[in-house]
Structure formats: structure tokens, C-alpha cells
Amino acid sequence: MSKYEQAMPNTKIIIDFICDTKYEDIPEEVIENAKGRILDCIGVAYSGGTESVGKVTKDFIRSYGTGKPEATIVGANMKTDVMNASFANGILMDAIDYNDHFLLSHPSVGVAPALLPVAEMVGASGKEILTAFVVGIEVYTKINQAMTTEPWYHGFHATGIWTTCGAVAVAGKLLKLDKDQMLMAWGLACSTFSGLKRNVGVHAKPFHVGRSIEGGVRSALLASLGFTSHVDAFEGKEGFMDVFCTNPHYEYIQELGKLWDLKEHPTCIKPHPSCGTTHAPMSGMMEIVKKYDFKEEDVERIDVGMTSGGSFKMFFPDPKDIYEAKFSIHFCVALVLHYKDWGLRYHTEAVVNDPAMRKLYPLVNHYLDEDLDKQVGKDFADYHAIVTVVLKDGTQYRVHAHPPVLNYDQIKEKFYDSTCNYDLITREHSDKIVDMIKNLEKYEIKDLISLIS
Structure with a gap:
């Protein structure tokens, strides 16, 4: 019997969704909403790089980063190994709390920091990038709802918990893990969460995201080489859900691929850099x-x-x-x-x-x-x-x-605010990024990386 066949029911639903979802399965509105959130994450990474926490992070990678230069840190003119790039992008994208939000957490920053480095490493197409992003977001938000916000009230910075789920989903999808490998990656990611609420309001807060993003990517890479975890690590006794949640609402997980949160409950894009x-x-x-x-x-x-x-x-x-x-x-x-x-x-x-x-x-x-x-x-x-x-x-x-709702044109203006107004890149350069993301299904990751490195 394969490892996947031994998995518990809701774990199988998650693994099936990650491995089986194709670009053609995803509603057009979901794809369009995904584009806006990818653009938003790239923009806030640029501005996050100007913060002290962003500068220290880039200095850290320059001083201690190891491995082959295979993945880009957004807006830093720097390449490093895929795990360090994911870690750094996680910090930059969360540095100024300008990312989207959903039920006391930040789904897109739990996915995008891993999306770009892993996509670059494997040479993904635009459609593969969009598919992986949607898969990661939907897994993140469904587990967020299934677990409720209970971890927050026990002192955890909950984004650091659910980010491991989004990151391993997007990395596993782009790496094309089979279901046994994806199950092992999923179990490993269940042990890589990061974040205490007491560290909110200081540099350690975006570190939670970077650390969890890196953990999700590392879990997928290890599983691709045969590293194992327990098949019941997610929903078994003393597993991920049991530890963080007293009454899991697994019905949300059972909606994966049926009810798309990026259509029915899209994350809120922030007009101001605050909680x-x-x-x-x-x-x-x-x-x-x-x-x-x-x-x-x-x-x-x-x-x-x-x-x-x-x-x-x-x-x-x-x-x-x-x-x-x-x-x-x-x-x-x-x-x-x-x-x-x-x-x-x-x-x-x-x-x-x-x-x-x-x-x-x-x-x-x-x-x-x-x-x-x-x-x-x-x-x-x-x-x-x-x-x-x-x-x-x-x-x-x-x-x-209620929070304001931003459309793509307003997200675009926010992107200009995050880049041009900081004199980080020109308006012409920003326009090229905006146009490419708007039509991302027609491009390759190498095209996007050439604009955001």
C-alpha cells in the first residue's frame, strides 16, 4: 500500500487538490484575482526592501547566503539558492504589513515568496505559475477557515502557521511531486511553522513569514529526494490540526476545488501599510x-x-x-x-x-x-x-x-506607489511589470524575473 493510500480522508483531499488541479480547472475570475495579488506582493516586496528589516535581510543573504545562484530576491539585484530566496522574499513581502488579509492572516504572503523562486528554479510557464499560486492560496484559506483563528488567541502569530501550508503546496505543485512525495512534504511542513504573537511589531514579525516560507520549500525539496514524515501528521492525534485547534471544521477542506475563495471570499488588498x-x-x-x-x-x-x-x-x-x-x-x-x-x-x-x-x-x-x-x-x-x-x-x-475593496486598476496604482514613488524603478519599468502580470499566462517565469530582479 502506498503512503498516499494510508493517508486520512481530509489529508487525501488536500493532496489530490494540489497534485490534480490544472489551469483549465480554475475559473477565469479566480485567475484574474490571482494576478492582482501576485502584482501586489511584488510591489510590497520592493517597498519592503527599503525598510530596515529588508536591508538587514539582504545584508544577511550577501554575507551568509550559500548554494548556487538559482533564484531571485525581488528588487534586490541578487540571486541565491531557492530556500534563501524564498526566505528573503517572505520577509520583504511582509516587512511593512502592506500585503492582503483574510481572517486575521495574510494568504498571498504565505504563497508568493515561494512561488517566484521555485518557479524560476524549474523554469515554469505563466500558466504553471498562476495554477500554483491559486492552489497555494486555496489550500491556505481553507485550512485557515478549518482551524478558525484559535491559534491567534493562544499566542501564535497565525500567519506563520498557515504559511507553511501555502508554501509547501505551491512548491510541491511547481516541483510536480507525485502524491506519495506530496504527502511526505505536507507532513514535514506541519513541523515547520513559525511565529509568536509577542514578536509582532518588531523585525521578528516578518521573520515568521520568511521562516515558514523557507520551511515549506525545504519540505517539498526534501520529499522530492525521499525524506519522510508521518502519514497522519496533519489530522492525526497530536498532529497539526489536533495541536492548534480544538474543533476543526473539516467541511471547509472538503470544498477545495468546488468553492473557490479567490472568487467567493477574495482576500482584502490593503490601501495602507498597517495591520x-x-x-x-x-x-x-x-x-x-x-x-x-x-x-x-x-x-x-x-x-x-x-x-x-x-x-x-x-x-x-x-x-x-x-x-x-x-x-x-x-x-x-x-x-x-x-x-x-x-x-x-x-x-x-x-x-x-x-x-x-x-x-x-x-x-x-x-x-x-x-x-x-x-x-x-x-x-x-x-x-x-x-x-x-x-x-x-x-x-x-x-x-x-468594512475594509475597502480594491480592483485591479487600484492595485496597479498601489503598485506604482510602492515602486515609482520610492524611485526604485521608473514608471515605464513599472508599466512593463503591470502589463506582464495582467497577461501572465502568455509569458514564462524568465520574462518576469528579467523585470523584477
């Missing part, structure tokens, strides 16, 4: 400042009602730097009040410590909205907020807000 939970409050604040005529001097306070998941994530009421500001509802809401805008241009130490901004932080009061918590639950913290602006004359403006 996903800040975007519904920022969206609500933006709606209020655009709709009503008042000055910030008129504001008595701003109440931000969140679910237990959202209110629990906001660590820094008085942020001192951009890393703390990304996890500060006080900064993010004050930013929209003060500038009536958002985006990467405001992601600076000068803005965080501007005296005019610092005067606004104490006005923001975030609290647990018990009614909202009962309605939507803590798992959907990223998607809801009640924003109430109270003026000194007693006037109140209140909205139930």
Missing part, C-alpha cells in the same frame, strides 16, 4: 471625513468599536515608530482624520511623531463592541468596525465600516 484589523476603522473614518464638514479641532473623541479579535490586536496606543504604528488603531484613525488620506507616503517616522498627529492619538478610544462581537464573531475581526466621531458640540457621526 489588516485597522482597515475597517480607517475606512469608516474616511467615510465620515469625506461626508461631513468639520475640523479636527472640533473633535472631542473618536470611538472605534471592534470585535474581540480586533480589539485584542491593537498593541500600541502611543506609537513611537512605524513598526508600532502599523499595530496602532490610534495612529491609523488619527492619520485619516488629519490627512483625509492613506497610503505608503504616510508610512514614515516623521508622520508618526508629528506633534499634530501626537495630539490626536489620545482622542481615539477603541473598545470591545459586544453587540458586534455577537453578530460577527472574533474570526471576522478584520471585516467590521463601528466608528463614532463625537464633536465638542455634541454632534455624533456613526458608521458600521
Whole structure:
């Protein structure tokens, strides 16, 4: 009996989906949404490389990277071995919290950092790249839903857990592992998760992503050479799901290939580099400042009602730097009040410590909205907020807000913001990347790498 034949039922569903899914099986809308998220990840990797954590990561690879130069680090003019490239891309793509979000996590950054290096190593076609990305995202989001957000509430940075699943899926798909090999890779990846919540808000946070991405790629490569794991590592006793989740919802895994999350529940693309939970409050604040005529001097306070998941994530009421500001509802809401805008241009130490901004932080009061918590639950913290602006004359403006939804053209503008506005590449160069991703099925990985190296 083969190893695959010994696997438990839900594990088999995952392995079948990874190994059997073809480009032609994927709905067109899913493919188009995948393109937007690949473009977004490349853009945020460029801007992430300008951060201190990005610079240190590139210095680390230059100093200690080993192996043959077979894979590219995005925007770094540098090649290294496939595992170090995946590790570095993971850190760069997560460095400024500008990636997409879904149920308190970041699916695309759990896939794209491995996608590009492994695709380059094997010489993948555009259709193979898109297929692998979709497979990785769908596996990630289905396991995210099956496990719920429980790991977050036990102190884990949950993105670092599910990233191993996305990374090994995309790597195994591109390496064309057979089902026995894919099962072994899957089991190995179950032991390579990374991330403690206490390390959110510092360099260690994107390290979680890089480490888990590298672990997923390493697992697939080891399995391709015959390295083994337990066939029940995912859903057996003391396995991945048993350890992280008290009541798994395996029905989500059983939807793989039937209900496509990139169509029905697409990940939210961020318009501002901050924690996903800040975007519904920022969206609500933006709606209020655009709709009503008042000055910030008129504001008595701003109440931000969140679910237990959202209110629990906001660590820094008085942020001192951009890393703390990304996890500060006080900064993010004050930013929209003060500038009536958002985006990467405001992601600076000068803005965080501007005296005019610092005067606004104490006005923001975030609290647990018990009614909202009962309605939507803590798992959907990223998607809801009640924003109430109270003026000194007693006037109140209140909205139930959700994160903004960006289309491809808006993602394209965000890409320009992440690249051209940093003077990292020219607008003409950016246009070439945008156009190639839009028509990626017609190209090869070598064409894309020539533009993003």
C-alpha cells in the first residue's frame, strides 16, 4: 500500500487538490484575482526592501547566503539558492504589513515568496505559475477557515502557521511531486511553522513569514529526494490540526476545488501599510471625513468599536515608530482624520511623531463592541468596525465600516506607489511589470524575473 493510500480522508483531499488541479480547472475570475495579488506582493516586496528589516535581510543573504545562484530576491539585484530566496522574499513581502488579509492572516504572503523562486528554479510557464499560486492560496484559506483563528488567541502569530501550508503546496505543485512525495512534504511542513504573537511589531514579525516560507520549500525539496514524515501528521492525534485547534471544521477542506475563495471570499488588498484589523476603522473614518464638514479641532473623541479579535490586536496606543504604528488603531484613525488620506507616503517616522498627529492619538478610544462581537464573531475581526466621531458640540457621526475593496486598476496604482514613488524603478519599468502580470499566462517565469530582479 502506498503512503498516499494510508493517508486520512481530509489529508487525501488536500493532496489530490494540489497534485490534480490544472489551469483549465480554475475559473477565469479566480485567475484574474490571482494576478492582482501576485502584482501586489511584488510591489510590497520592493517597498519592503527599503525598510530596515529588508536591508538587514539582504545584508544577511550577501554575507551568509550559500548554494548556487538559482533564484531571485525581488528588487534586490541578487540571486541565491531557492530556500534563501524564498526566505528573503517572505520577509520583504511582509516587512511593512502592506500585503492582503483574510481572517486575521495574510494568504498571498504565505504563497508568493515561494512561488517566484521555485518557479524560476524549474523554469515554469505563466500558466504553471498562476495554477500554483491559486492552489497555494486555496489550500491556505481553507485550512485557515478549518482551524478558525484559535491559534491567534493562544499566542501564535497565525500567519506563520498557515504559511507553511501555502508554501509547501505551491512548491510541491511547481516541483510536480507525485502524491506519495506530496504527502511526505505536507507532513514535514506541519513541523515547520513559525511565529509568536509577542514578536509582532518588531523585525521578528516578518521573520515568521520568511521562516515558514523557507520551511515549506525545504519540505517539498526534501520529499522530492525521499525524506519522510508521518502519514497522519496533519489530522492525526497530536498532529497539526489536533495541536492548534480544538474543533476543526473539516467541511471547509472538503470544498477545495468546488468553492473557490479567490472568487467567493477574495482576500482584502490593503490601501495602507498597517495591520489588516485597522482597515475597517480607517475606512469608516474616511467615510465620515469625506461626508461631513468639520475640523479636527472640533473633535472631542473618536470611538472605534471592534470585535474581540480586533480589539485584542491593537498593541500600541502611543506609537513611537512605524513598526508600532502599523499595530496602532490610534495612529491609523488619527492619520485619516488629519490627512483625509492613506497610503505608503504616510508610512514614515516623521508622520508618526508629528506633534499634530501626537495630539490626536489620545482622542481615539477603541473598545470591545459586544453587540458586534455577537453578530460577527472574533474570526471576522478584520471585516467590521463601528466608528463614532463625537464633536465638542455634541454632534455624533456613526458608521458600521468594512475594509475597502480594491480592483485591479487600484492595485496597479498601489503598485506604482510602492515602486515609482520610492524611485526604485521608473514608471515605464513599472508599466512593463503591470502589463506582464495582467497577461501572465502568455509569458514564462524568465520574462518576469528579467523585470523584477
